[in-house]
Amino acid sequence: MPHDHHDHDHSELDDMTARVMALETLLAQKGLVDPAALDAVIETYETKVGPRNGAQVVARAWTNPEFRDWLERDATAAIGSMGFTGRQGEHLQAVFNTPDLHHMVVCTLCSCYPWSVLGLPPVWYKSAPYRARAVREPRAVLAEFGVTLPEGTKVRVWDSTAEMRYIVIPMRPAGTEGLDPEALADLVTRDSMIGTGLALTPEVAA
Structure with a gap:
């Protein structure tokens, strides 16, 4: 079972990351997503609305x-x-x-x-x-x-x-x-x- 902080098989994590990055790139290229705004949202959930x-x-x-x-x-x-x-x-x-x-x-x-x-x-x-x-x-x-x-x-x-x-x-x-x-x-x-x-x-x- 893959975890994001252990030396196990990370195939699922890597596949998910690749899919997300590909989708983000496509949406940014089409002008549907502002990468800076997306980064701000992620930062908010990771640090403010987060652990x-x-x-x-x-x-x-x-x-x-x-x-x-x-x-x-x-x-x-x-x-x-x-x-x-x-x-x-x-x-x-x-x-x-x-x-x-x-x-x-x-x-x-x-x-x-x-x-x-x-x-x-x-x-x-x-x-x-x-x-x-x-x-x-x-x-x-x-x-x-x-x-x-x-x-x-x-x-x-x-x-x-x-x-x-x-x-x-x-x-x-x-x-x-x-x-x-x-x-x-x-x-x-x-x-x-x-x-x-x-x-x-x-x-x-x-």
């Missing part, structure tokens, strides 16, 4: 018990209070990793994804192999992402739909007690909020 938003949500949950409780009760409202709303961000549920339980998100039917907090979905999230295997063999999929959980940790897979999308709140890494929310947000990766990764340790993020 950085979700990372701020996680960091706040790690440092503010009241916000954490609100996030658990009503993620849509709690996240909306931070100004992160919009497309595919209307119906959100936060699920919290613990030493005993690891959460992982997939959309088995298409590619439902919380754009307001995670940005654009990665290619592998939309791929048929991930959508099928995440449900059947989640531990094997996690291992391919470099995540090996203790044998006693259960894995729960959440299936996103148009009615409900999920954000995983990863466990706070040890040794981060003195970090402020901004520094903590730097430890939160997109994959950790999908459940296919873990939050970074300060040493790795440095």
Whole structure:
């Protein structure tokens, strides 16, 4: 199963990238798309309406018990209070990793994804192999992402739909007690909020 950050078979990713580039070139040549405007849209979703938003949500949950409780009760409202709303961000549920339980998100039917907090979905999230295997063999999929959980940790897979999308709140890494929310947000990766990764340790993020 191809991922965009591992040394596996990238044929699907490469094929998708080639198709997108060809389509973009054709539309630009016909004057239907302004490449600069397209780059601006992508930049917005990658940096503003993207994983950085979700990372701020996680960091706040790690440092503010009241916000954490609100996030658990009503993620849509709690996240909306931070100004992160919009497309595919209307119906959100936060699920919290613990030493005993690891959460992982997939959309088995298409590619439902919380754009307001995670940005654009990665290619592998939309791929048929991930959508099928995440449900059947989640531990094997996690291992391919470099995540090996203790044998006693259960894995729960959440299936996103148009009615409900999920954000995983990863466990706070040890040794981060003195970090402020901004520094903590730097430890939160997109994959950790999908459940296919873990939050970074300060040493790795440095």
